[in-house]
Amino acid sequence: MMLWKKKRKNTIGCTKKLSEICTLRLHEPLSKHCTMHIGGPAEAMAFPETIDEFIAVVDYCQRSNYAYRVVGNGSNIIFDDAGFAGVVIKTSKMKHISFINDHQVYVEAGMSNQAFILQCHERNMGGLEYLYSVPGTVGGAIFMNAGRGKEHNLFIGQKVLSVDIWDGQTRRTLSARDCEFDNRQSVFHHHRDWIILGVLLVMKKISPEEGKELIRERMEFVNANQHRMLPNCGTVFRSGFHQTLFPQLPLRVGHIVTPNNNANWILNEGGALACQAMQLVEMIEEEHKKNNLPVPVREIEFIPTA
Ligand SMILES: Cc1cc2nc3c(=O)[nH]c(=O)nc-3n(C[C@H](O)[C@H](O)[C@H](O)COP(=O)(O)OP(=O)(O)OC[C@H]3O[C@@H](n4cnc5c(N)ncnc54)[C@H](O)[C@@H]3O)c2cc1C
Incomplete structure (x- = not known):
């Protein structure tokens, strides 16, 4: 046929x-x-x-x-x-924000998490300060259900009332439940043709001073614990990764290198290639297989050329 x-x-x-x-x-x-x-x-x-x-x-x-x-x-x-x-x-130029009342806000997908959090503080709204350290857009945060580590049980989906989408045919609204938020994933992973236009969130009352302090604490924590001095894309695997398999660090392929204490984070030390990043990620996956462990689930995404 x-x-x-x-x-x-x-x-x-x-x-x-x-x-x-x-x-x-x-x-x-x-x-x-x-x-x-x-x-x-x-x-x-x-x-x-x-x-x-x-x-x-x-x-x-x-x-x-x-x-x-x-x-x-x-x-x-x-x-x-x-x-x-x-x-x-x-999407980063698409960043209109509307304050609906003193606890609800609608924001377009392209606004950065940082700008969003700061604008909310000006209106005495908060509750997502832990996302200040996440260098993405609100749309990316919805797609990934961005949040703090799994053990903290804090993620943006908890604040979502609805998400405005284009499904390839029509513009429509999904409830938070429709979004199927889970550990670093959402319904959008299964519907690649759906695009996130904007999101309606419910925030809590907070003073700008309280908000500022929460941001300071968060940034102090990530600066002490995350390897941010070189270009990176955050945590590589969202689940199933075993650090104990890698007693000898750093791992390296070309100009892609892991920090000395964490093989679930890769850095571009300058001039690195995507194929080097891919090779190192596959090496880590292979090590899990060799040890009869399930392959860890990737959080980061390699985008093929077509
Ligand atoms: C230093 C550092 C720290 C990080 N810390 C955290 C953390 O604490 N918690 C956490 O959860 N993540 C963290 N991350 C990972 C990352 O920042 C998040 O996943 C973030 O939410 C991605 O947002 P983005 O706008 O950059 O999305 P992108 O990386 O641009 O895209 C991610 C995915 O979302 C899709 N997408 C983006 N916008 C839309 C849209 N409008 N409609 C449809 N699809 C869309 C893209 O196609 C892609 O598949 C970190 C990353 C770094 C570099």
Whole structure:
């Protein structure tokens, strides 16, 4: 039986239309758009500033069969060394915020966690200060159900009332329950064509001074405990990782290296490649297999070129 496979069209052909919708850059180095500072060029990179522009770009790519990928601040992803053969859509200019009342706030997906938390403090709202150390967008936090370590049982999904999405056909609202928030995952992992437009959150009352102190405590903690001096993408595996398998640290492949005390965190010491990061992550997975342990579940995501 012959299977008909739709061919991906050349993205360059679509750039005129896309540039009419929003700001577009061609051959944009993806290393500039992720915290790991790795990745070749995107054929095109789109920067929607409003929800309407965001939907229009995604809808156009979907209908025209162009490969596309939505990203926030790129703090949980590693782009391919060959870049991305399609349109990377970056949400970071989409950052409108509306305070509904003294405890509810609607924020667009592209706002950074830090800006969001600080703006909430100005309105005496808080409760998500532990996300101040997470260098991503609110949309990325919803996708990943960002939070503190599992043992703390603190994650953004607990504050979500609803999430505004585009499902490829229509704009609609998901309840927190519909989002299936779990340990560093959500329903969006299973529906890659759904995009997060904005989120309605319920916050608690807090004074700006209290908020400032919580941020200070959080940053003091992460600066003492996390390896942030070199480009990284946070924790590599979200579950099933066994540190005891790696008594000899650091591990290294090319310019990718682990810290001396944690093989669940990888650093780009300068000029590292995605293939080196992949090789080191696979080495760690292999070590688990060799010891008859289940392969740890990845938190970070390698984005293939197409
Ligand atoms: C130093 C450091 C510390 C970290 N600490 C923590 C921590 O304490 N807790 C924690 O949970 N994580 C942590 N992380 C990981 C990371 O910051 C989070 O997963 C973050 O929520 C990712 O947000 P982002 O905007 O960077 O998303 P990206 O990395 O850009 O994207 C992540 C995924 O979300 C998808 N996505 C992003 N926006 C949208 C959207 N609008 N619609 C649909 N899909 C979307 C992307 O396609 C991708 O699959 C840390 C990372 C670093 C580098």
